[in-house]
Amino acid sequence: MIRAALFDMDGTLVANTPYHLRAFAIFCERYGVTDWETKLASVFGMGNDDILGLIMPDAVREKGVEALADEKEAIYREIYAPDIRPVEGLARLLGRLTQAGIRCAVGSSGCRRNVDFVLEHCAIESYFDARISGDSVSRCKPDPEIYLTAAAALGVAPAECVIFEDAPAGFEAARRAGAGRIIALATTLSREELAREKGIDRIIGTYDDLDDLAALLA
Incomplete structure (x- = not known):
């Protein structure tokens, strides 16, 4: 029986991958890093420690991960703010989950400022009882x-x-x-790529695909 819903953020609450890529392009140009795109693909969804350590190890040794991460994420928020909106159907699903007594939390490798930024700008703060970000775990x-x-x-x-x-x-x-159920959104990867992942119970394009809430929560 499902009693709670946990949501990743990037690519899950918002389809923001293009904006992170633009932010990385601007950021890496500042530091003269030219081979970042191939490396980034292998660490997508991980925390900034892993991402920046792989993409720009020299800059990390010089300036530290925290300063570099703050700089990159500030670029991301600046360029994304005018266009930000939730994945289609998200607010409706959150409302239905709330009515069904299902508590919700964000579980993101992103920093807390990005989590707050997304929830506030998408006007979905009230649906989430907990926010777990990458900078709150080890x-x-x-x-x-x-x-x-x-x-x-x-x-x-x-x-x-x-x-x-x-x-x-x-x-x-x-x-x-040990999740009870895993739902994959085809926002960052294609359905064909997602179909090769292990343990996924369902692949959806948007949250409007989840028309049977009872089956989701059974």
Whole structure:
């Protein structure tokens, strides 16, 4: 029986991958990094420690991850703010979950400022009882700590949670956490790519595809 819903953020609450890519392009140009795109593809969904350590190790040694992450995420928020909107059907699903007594939490490898930015700008803050971000845990996805912490914050077992994700690191984190159900959104990867992932219960394009709430929560 599903008692709670845990949502990744990037690519799950918002289809923001193009804006993160634009932010990385601007950011990496500042530091003269030219080979970032191929490297980024292998760490999508992970925390900034892993991403920046792979993409620009020299800059990390010089300036530190925290300063670089703050700089990059500030670029992202600036360019995304005029266009931000939730994935289609998200607000309707959140309303239905609330009416059904299902508590919700965000479980994101992103920083807390980005989580707050998304929830506030999409006007969905009131639906979430907990916000777990990458800077509030010791290990980001694919480690399960984020989802284990989110489930604990809601007072439920991971097996009682449906987890919404879009990236391989997140799917692995959800599986390792022992999620009761995993729903994949085809926002970052294609349906064909998602079909090759293990442990996914359903692939959707938008939240409006979830027309049978009773089946989702059974």
